Amino acid sequence: xxxxxxxxALSGLTSGAMYALATLGLSLVWGSMxxxxxxxxxxxxxxxxxxxxxxxxxxxxxxxxxxxALGAGALVGALLYMLVVKPLLRAEVASFETAVLMxxxxxxxxxxxxILLTFGGQPLAQPVKxxxxxxxxxxxxxxxxxxxxxxxLILMGITAYVLQHTRAGRAIRATTQNxxxxxLLGIPVGRxxxxxxxxxxxxxGICGCLVSSITQLSPTLGADPMLKAFIMCVVAxxxxxxxxxxxxxxxxxxxxxxxxxxxxxxxxPVLLGLVILVLVWRPTGLFGRAQIRRL
Amino acid sequence: xxxxxxxxxxxxxxVTAGYGGLTILRDISLRLLPGHMVTVVGPNGHGxxxxxxxxxGMTQQSSGRIWIGEDEITSxxxxxxxxxxxxxIPQGDLLFPEMTVEENLLMGAYLTAEQAQIEQxxxxxxxxxxxxxxxxxxxxxxxxxGERRMVGIGRGLxxxxxxxLIDEPxxxxxxxxxxxxxxxxxxxxxxxxxxxxxxxxxxxxxELSDEMHLLDDGHIVWSGLPAELLKRDELLATYLGG
Numbered sequence: 001x002x003x004x005x006x007x008x009a010l011s012g013l014t015s016g017a018m019y020a021l022a023t024l025g026l027s028l029v030w031g032s033m034x035x036x037x038x039x040x041x042x043x044x045x046x047x048x049x050x051x052x053x054x055x056x057x058x059x060x061x062x063x064x065x066x067x068x069a070l071g072a073g074a075l076v077g078a079l080l081y082m083l084v085v086k087p088l089l090r091a092e093v094a095s096f097e098t099a100v101l102m103x104x105x106x107x108x109x110x111x112x113x114x115i116l117l118t119f120g121g122q123p124l125a126q127p128v129k130x131x132x133x134x135x136x137x138x139x140x141x142x143x144x145x146x147x148x149x150x151x152x153l154i155l156m157g158i159t160a161y162v163l164q165h166t167r168a169g170r171a172i173r174a175t176t177q178n179x180x181x182x183x184l185l186g187i188p189v190g191r192x193x194x195x196x197x198x199x200x201x202x203x204x205g206i207c208g209c210l211v212s213s214i215t216q217l218s219p220t221l222g223a224d225p226m227l228k229a230f231i232m233c234v235v236a237x238x239x240x241x242x243x244x245x246x247x248x249x250x251x252x253x254x255x256x257x258x259x260x261x262x263x264x265x266x267x268x269p270v271l272l273g274l275v276i277l278v279l280v281w282r283p284t285g286l287f288g289r290a291q292i293r294r295l
Numbered sequence: 296x297x298x299x300x301x302x303x304x305x306x307x308x309x310v311t312a313g314y315g316g317l318t319i320l321r322d323i324s325l326r327l328l329p330g331h332m333v334t335v336v337g338p339n340g341h342g343x344x345x346x347x348x349x350x351x352g353m354t355q356q357s358s359g360r361i362w363i364g365e366d367e368i369t370s371x372x373x374x375x376x377x378x379x380x381x382x383x384i385p386q387g388d389l390l391f392p393e394m395t396v397e398e399n400l401l402m403g404a405y406l407t408a409e410q411a412q413i414e415q416x417x418x419x420x421x422x423x424x425x426x427x428x429x430x431x432x433x434x435x436x437x438x439x440x441g442e443r444r445m446v447g448i449g450r451g452l453x454x455x456x457x458x459x460l461i462d463e464p465x466x467x468x469x470x471x472x473x474x475x476x477x478x479x480x481x482x483x484x485x486x487x488x489x490x491x492x493x494x495x496x497x498x499x500x501x502e503l504s505d506e507m508h509l510l511d512d513g514h515i516v517w518s519g520l521p522a523e524l525l526k527r528d529e530l531l532a533t534y535l536g537g
Contacts, residue, residue, distance in 0.1 A: 092315075167405070174391050174402050181389035184351055185454065186377035186406040 006139050008256045014145045014214065016252030017152035021207040022229035023236075023244040024159060025200035031239025032176040032196050034097055038104040039080065040204055041226025042111035047073045047205025048126060048212035048221050049115055055127040065128035066209060073205025077197035080107065085193060116219040129213035148210045155203060156245060162199075163241070172196060176239070231271055235278050237288020247286065303362070304329045304458050304489035305350070310359030312349040318357070319345045321513045328505075329457070332480075332490040334521070336497045337510035338535060343493040344386055346510065347460045350491070351383035352376040363458055378406055382454040386462040386493075388447035392436035396427055399435050399446050403453025412455065420449035423479050441472035448479065459483065461492045465499060477503065497524055497535070509535075 022044060029037045037043075050072035051065035084103045093099045130143035163169035174182040175192045183189050204222075211225055232251060236243030251271055259267040278286060305327040313319040319342045327333045337343050348354040350361060352373035360369045368376045377383075382403075390399050400420060404413045421428040424445040430438065435446060444464060451459055464480065465473040481503055484490055494500050497507060501521035509517040509530060517530055524530065 170398075170402065171405065173394070174405075177391040177393055178389050180353060180385070181391065182402075183353070183373035184377055184383045184385065184389070185402055185450070186374050187402075188372075188374045 003139070004260065008253070008260055010141060010145060011259075012249070012253035012256040014148050015256065016249035017149045018207060018211050018214070018225065019228050019232055019252050020245045020248035021152045021155060021203060021210070022225040023232040023248045024156065024241065025203035025207070026226075026229045027233050027236070027239055027241050027244040028159070028172075028203075029196060029200045030233065031241065032172055033085070033193055035085070035100045036097070036104070037080070037197075037200070038101060038226075039076075039108040039111060040104075040200070040229065041222030042108040042115075043073050043076050043201050043204040044208035044211065044222035044225055045115060045219060046076060046111055047208030048217050049119055049208075050205065051128045051209040052119075052124060052126060052212075052217055062128045066206065069128075069205040069209035070202045071205070073201035073203070073208070074198040075201070076111070077199070077201025077204075078194060080104070080201070081194045081197045085197065086190065089190075089193075112219050119217075119219070121219060123216040123218050126209065126212040126217055128209055144213055148214065151206065151210060155206065159199075159203075159241070168192075168195060228271070231275050233285075235275055235285055237285025240285070240287045243285070243287030302329065303327060304331075304364065305491060306362045307350070308360045308362075310349060310356060310361060312345060312354050312356040312359075314345075314354065319354075319513050320349060323359070323513075323515055325508055325515070325518070327458075327489050327491050329489050330484070330487045331505040332484050332492060332500075332503055333506045333508065334492045334494055334497070334500050334504040335508045335510050336494055336500075336524075336535065339495065341511050342513040343495075343510055344462050345513075347383055347385070347462050347491070347493055350376075350460055351381055353383075377454065380456040381458050381460065382451035382456040383460040384447050384451040384462060384464070386466060388443045390435040390438075390443055390446055390450075393434065395432050395434055396438070396442075396446055397431040400427075400449050400453050403450035404455070407453075407455055413453070416453045416455060420452050423452070423482060424449055441468055441475070444468060444472075444476055445479075448476070452483070457488050459488055459490045461490060463493055463495065465494065465496070473499070495535070497521060497531075501525055 026037060026040050029035055047069035050068040054060050054068040055062055055065040084107065085100060088096055088099050088103065130147050132143050133140040134143060134146065163173060171182065171187045171192050174187060175189055179189055207225065208222060212221055232244055232247045235251065236247040251274065254274065255267040255271055258270045303326050307323050307325050310323045311318060311321050323346060325333065335343055335346060345354055349356055352371055356370055360367060362368065363379060363381055366379050368379060391402060400417065404416060407413055426442065427445055427449060430442060435443065438446065448464065461480065464476045468476065477499070480490065484503060492500060504521045507519065507521045507524050508515045509524065517524065
């Protein structure tokens with residue numbers, strides 16, 4: 001019985017940490033910009049491959065792979081702002097939300113196909129990981145699971161600190177809550193959007209590195225975490241960061257339990273069923289504000 | 296044509312502005328001297344708020360020029376205009392609803408690096424609106440209309456500017472609260488700040504104002520001393536309904 005509990009707890013915590021990290025970036029962008037970044041999954045994939053390239057192809061040490069994942073994600077975030085978001089905001093299109101959603105679908109396709117052309121479609125092993133296991137009594141905890149959970153917790157802590165206690169974080173929160181008021185107080189909203197997309201991209205890059213260290217690298221690596229992150233965001237209420245993190249861990253535990261009891265293939269259908277139930281019960285999500293945007 | 300003079304806190308020269316292809320303001324010229332209060336009155340929906348939004352960069356200007364002091368701010372982005380010393384206190388307050396009173400006020404000092412200055416401004420705001428001191432940890436979304444207006448004005452003061460643009464501070468408030476708000480605005484004027492105020496009712500602000508402009512359908516149709524406007528029954532009846 002202890003074995004089962006331990007196994008579910010470890011699986012739930014590891015998946016929850018990865019989902020939370022993926023969800024955090026997606027939710028941050030939605031909350032502050034009203035933008036659903038459909039390229040978030042592809043940015044995650046790029047992070048995984050950037051780490052791979054730096055370590056396997058350039059022969060640099062593992063920690064630099066991590067830095068490369070972060071940098072690649074942040075760079076794509078910056079390019080996304082400069083090449084897509086900024087022109088769309090300037091053009092004052094009728095529906096920014098719809099236009100940017102379509103544009104990021106295009107960016108995701110371009111990124112995934114670039115990765116496919118560069119690295120091929122065969123699965124690759126992520127070299128940036130810790131092998132081995134920590135024995136606790138009769139139970140073994142993989143070092144990589146500890147790294148995933150630890151890194152995710154550190155990044156969530158950094159995000160919370162930045163948002164609550166720094167000038168840049170206060171500017172992000174102000175822009176999220178009232179864009180016009182933020183501008184009137186001297187906050188350069190364009191720069192805030194750039195920072196948010198770079199930060200979210202960096203989180204996605206690191207998340208891609210972590211996810212691929214547990215699974216494998218493939219050009220569609222980010223698709224599953226992106227879909228799960230979207231589900232967590234919807235369940236929590238779009239744009240609610242603490243709610244999204246809580247939903248990520250809760251749903252990861254539910255998924256782990258369902259997979260153990262009913263088999264691996266039941267995990268995702270049950271998650272989708274829960275989303276439907278939550279949306280019927282609370283259309284704005286568990287922690288969402290009563291605000292509906294029609295696209 | 297008005298020429299910018301260093302002595303003026305704010306000068307508008309032939310400003311035309313609107314939203315998209317729709318022109319709201321037409322050829323507006325006015326001057327605000329340092330330490331003075333100029334009030335723009337007029338019926339609802341005739342461009343009073345758009346005038347303030349144009350000065351603060353929130354509405355696109357199609358022609359004309361604007362100066363604050365010696366700096367030309369024509370067509371600058373809103374955040375840059377705020378950085379040059381314009382505090383726009385908009386209609387409806389535009390507070391940050393999930394932040395506390397203190398956090399909202401602190402956001403006003405976003406461009407101020409010196410902690411001592413920030414503390415000084417907090418003291419001034421709490422002296423002006425003692426009620427806010429007791430509400431500093433309360434979330435903005437839970438405040439009453441009058442308290443929200445006080446936070447809005449306080450947040451503008453936290454910017455530390457000498458030029459205030461105040462949009463209908465009495466809108467939707469009880470008479471007693473309106474008196475408190477105008478008492479505070481009087482204190483701000485007495486402190487030497489230059490104020491451009493937008494109001495629907497000229498009688499309410501006549502004593503405080505140095506000059507009044509009557510805005511109708513995006514044009515300034517009359518300018519002069521407040522006492523003169525109050526004597527012009529035909530103007531009041533035609534443009535302000537009585």
